[in-house]
Amino acid sequence: MAGTKRLTQRDIAKLAGVSQATVSLVLNGAPTALARIPQETRERVQHVIRTTGYVADPIARRMAKGLNRILGVFTYEPAFPSEQADFFTPFLLGIEEEAQAQNYDLLLLTGAGVGRERKIFADGNRLRIADGCLVLGREFDRAELRRLVLGDYPFVAIGRREDAGGPVPYVGGDYANGTRALVEKARALGHEKLAYVGPSGSAESIVDRWRGFSEVIAEGAELVLHVNEVGRPAGEALDAIVASGATAVFFVELADAVRVEAAARARGLSVPEDFSAIVLGSHVRAERSHMQFTAFDIPREEMGRQATAMLVRRIEGAAPIEQILLTCEPVEGQTLANKRT
Amino acid sequence: MAGTKRLTQRDIAKLAGVSQATVSLVLNGAPTALARIPQETRERVQHVIRTTGYVADPIARRMAKGLNRILGVFTYEPAFPSEQADFFTPFLLGIEEEAQAQNYDLLLLTGAGVGRERKIFADGNRLRIADGCLVLGREFDRAELRRLVLGDYPFVAIGRREDAGGPVPYVGGDYANGTRALVEKARALGHEKLAYVGPSGSAESIVDRWRGFSEVIAEGAELVLHVNEVGRPAGEALDAIVASGATAVFFVELADAVRVEAAARARGLSVPEDFSAIVLGSHVRAERSHMQFTAFDIPREEMGRQATAMLVRRIEGAAPIEQILLTCEPVEGQTLANKRT
DNA sequence: ATTAGCTGCTAATACGCATTAGCAGTCAAG
DNA sequence: CTTGACTGCTAATGCGTATTAGCAGCTAAT
Numbered sequence: 001m002a003g004t005k006r007l008t009q010r011d012i013a014k015l016a017g018v019s020q021a022t023v024s025l026v027l028n029g030a031p032t033a034l035a036r037i038p039q040e041t042r043e044r045v046q047h048v049i050r051t052t053g054y055v056a057d058p059i060a061r062r063m064a065k066g067l068n069r070i071l072g073v074f075t076y077e078p079a080f081p082s083e084q085a086d087f088f089t090p091f092l093l094g095i096e097e098e099a100q101a102q103n104y105d106l107l108l109l110t111g112a113g114v115g116r117e118r119k120i121f122a123d124g125n126r127l128r129i130a131d132g133c134l135v136l137g138r139e140f141d142r143a144e145l146r147r148l149v150l151g152d153y154p155f156v157a158i159g160r161r162e163d164a165g166g167p168v169p170y171v172g173g174d175y176a177n178g179t180r181a182l183v184e185k186a187r188a189l190g191h192e193k194l195a196y197v198g199p200s201g202s203a204e205s206i207v208d209r210w211r212g213f214s215e216v217i218a219e220g221a222e223l224v225l226h227v228n229e230v231g232r233p234a235g236e237a238l239d240a241i242v243a244s245g246a247t248a249v250f251f252v253e254l255a256d257a258v259r260v261e262a263a264a265r266a267r268g269l270s271v272p273e274d275f276s277a278i279v280l281g282s283h284v285r286a287e288r289s290h291m292q293f294t295a296f297d298i299p300r301e302e303m304g305r306q307a308t309a310m311l312v313r314r315i316e317g318a319a320p321i322e323q324i325l326l327t328c329e330p331v332e333g334q335t336l337a338n339k340r341t
Numbered sequence: 342m343a344g345t346k347r348l349t350q351r352d353i354a355k356l357a358g359v360s361q362a363t364v365s366l367v368l369n370g371a372p373t374a375l376a377r378i379p380q381e382t383r384e385r386v387q388h389v390i391r392t393t394g395y396v397a398d399p400i401a402r403r404m405a406k407g408l409n410r411i412l413g414v415f416t417y418e419p420a421f422p423s424e425q426a427d428f429f430t431p432f433l434l435g436i437e438e439e440a441q442a443q444n445y446d447l448l449l450l451t452g453a454g455v456g457r458e459r460k461i462f463a464d465g466n467r468l469r470i471a472d473g474c475l476v477l478g479r480e481f482d483r484a485e486l487r488r489l490v491l492g493d494y495p496f497v498a499i500g501r502r503e504d505a506g507g508p509v510p511y512v513g514g515d516y517a518n519g520t521r522a523l524v525e526k527a528r529a530l531g532h533e534k535l536a537y538v539g540p541s542g543s544a545e546s547i548v549d550r551w552r553g554f555s556e557v558i559a560e561g562a563e564l565v566l567h568v569n570e571v572g573r574p575a576g577e578a579l580d581a582i583v584a585s586g587a588t589a590v591f592f593v594e595l596a597d598a599v600r601v602e603a604a605a606r607a608r609g610l611s612v613p614e615d616f617s618a619i620v621l622g623s624h625v626r627a628e629r630s631h632m633q634f635t636a637f638d639i640p641r642e643e644m645g646r647q648a649t650a651m652l653v654r655r656i657e658g659a660a661p662i663e664q665i666l667l668t669c670e671p672v673e674g675q676t677l678a679n680k681r682t
Numbered sequence: 683a684t685t686a687g688c689t690g691c692t693a694a695t696a697c698g699c700a701t702t703a704g705c706a707g708t709c710a711a712g
Numbered sequence: 713c714t715t716g717a718c719t720g721c722t723a724a725t726g727c728g729t730a731t732t733a734g735c736a737g738c739t740a741a742t
Contacts, residue, residue, distance in 0.1 A: 006469075006493075008697095008698055008699085009698070009699065010698080018722090019721075019722050019723080020698090020699080020722090021699095021700085021701080021721085021722060021723080021724095022720090022721065022722075023699095024698095024699060024700055025700090025721095027699095027700095028700080029700090029701090030701090033701090036718090036719060036720060037719095037720070038719085038720070038721095041720080041721085053488075055469065056698080056699070057469055057697090057698055057699075058469060059400055059403050059404055059409070059469075059470055059697090059698080060404060060698035060699045060700090060727095061698080061699060062400050062699095062727095063400055063401060063404045063697085063699070063700095063726095063727050063728075063729095064699040064700045064701080064726080064727060065699080065700060065701095065727085066727080068400070068470070070448070070470070089430060096449065105449065105450050106449040107411070107447070107448050107449075108437065108446060108447040108448075108449060109446050128396070128398060128399060128400070129399045129400060129411070129446075347728095349727095349728055350728070350729065351728080359691080359692085360692050360693080361692090361728085361729080362691085362692060362693080362729095362730085362731080362732095363691065363692075364729095365728095365729065365731080366691095366730090366731090368729095368730095369730080370730090370731090374731090376689095377688090377689060377691075378689095378690070378691075379689085379690070379691095382690080382691085397728080397729070398727090398728055398729075401727070401728035401729045402728080402729055403697095404698075404699095404727085404728070404729065405697060405728075405729040405730045405731080406697090406729080406730060406731095407697080
């Protein structure tokens, strides 16, 4: 309620019979400065601080010093929508863990207002409260990214990003090689006629998967079908797959794989007996679908951790720009088998 | 990289040929003050602001004004550990939603350092960077809560809290009535010999469930068994239940219910044929267990939303202390049936 | 002609802290 | 006895903004 007004260093100083400056020095003076304050005085000040429960106002601190041990987290989509929770949660887990380890707090930037599209440089630009920020989301705004790159505000993207007026510091998953490894594995099992089901677009995650895939095609495998998206009744896509003679089908989206597999089963076909199905990525609640798809793992937690560590490096040491791609290990699953002979 | 140093109002002022104060007034002066600045000057200033892309430093703003549109979120346990993610996520969802609607950002307080127990008033006390805070967690520290109540820092607890040196503002779930409703429903189905499986303790959530339960007992139902916890092999608990002659068993923890049900099945008994099982609460991934337990719903998202709204009220209007209990609706489930005759 | 009131601004200050320059006192060396 | 070094502190300043008091110039009313 009413209570005492917020304590300041001046109050402490008065109580301890010293000056405000001394209080500040006791709290966080450089060793050289501290050396000049005798034990006895320090203890007196500390004692007052302890008994009053004083804590420095972080805002004023930041004002004076420029840093405040806060990391901003900007998500281009709300971080906790029911549907997306599973997408962001693992990243946040890793981020929180590392932030805590480094003794930083997290500022979740909620974006401006309701309904409106989220923008980093919205009018308030709250970003600067934090010492630096992590940016994540499926869809990046290129113009904003460019502005970030050109500015001097420390940030790290989660997920690989193409240059935008300069190299973008990021920690991403190595989708290209993750994909490549799975496709090669399929070839090793005898699959030569391959189908690819997934959107085309300029998003890096899409491009990378396709690059990994097409590299193997260039080495001799045969792309017999490329479907952009699976329609509502998955029947058409399935028809196309069957007609193409593909023996292994690669899906960018788990949902597509699920639908096609269901359609196949409904038609008396089975995976992987009749064709193999591989998902290019991992999904948190994949276990909910009754089938364990062969896929590659996206190390989301680790991405969060490393991105956070990188950001701290950039804030504290003005480290050079780094770009890290983490290996996406294959996930065995049950949907990739030998080609039927 | 290098780039321009951060712009300040002084820079804008210089460019527009006015004083810093004028810039500030143009940006957010009271209508009465604004009225005294002619259109022409305002436009000149606005123009410079727009072309330079200036944005006010939120930190300095807060320094001067005392508010920063940030809500702190303190969790007594890490918010995103794999095991707990499901506990906190729904709350955070609601919180984020309402925060965004009210145009506040969220500061997730990670607690100090690794391993150490989390404390609100840890030495850094970063809390005050936010205008107010939400406190959540299973286990509250009474001393800290007391200190919060006695202080003048706005906060709202999620989950009902007993007075601690004064009433605690909170938004909680009405576990007492949620429990009561389920117990009465069981009685209506003929169950008179009831068992209660759950910890005893002073935590409000535990107390409330027990209160709701014991109210019905006081009205004539019979408590034939009270188990504090289910041991590793759930057999003993099951033995006790069978021996007690209970026809309906109430569990505080879903995990206990799952184990007992499994043990029962292993022994040829089945739920709800041989005895009914009711869970006093809801669990996010309850759907993962193959059995849908009869339970009550904890409206976690709504709790998050309302707590956030309440906090904003307290920050902006110094509203009086409110205590809200949200109704916990029963969840039908498959584990409560007529008493076997 | 004096006053009152308005317009269009600016100077000055506060916010709470960190930091630097430097003051007054003591003590040892030269 | 002077100088220099060291001790134990403090005064003063800056960080970028919001806000208040008030100044100078003008007009209209008395």
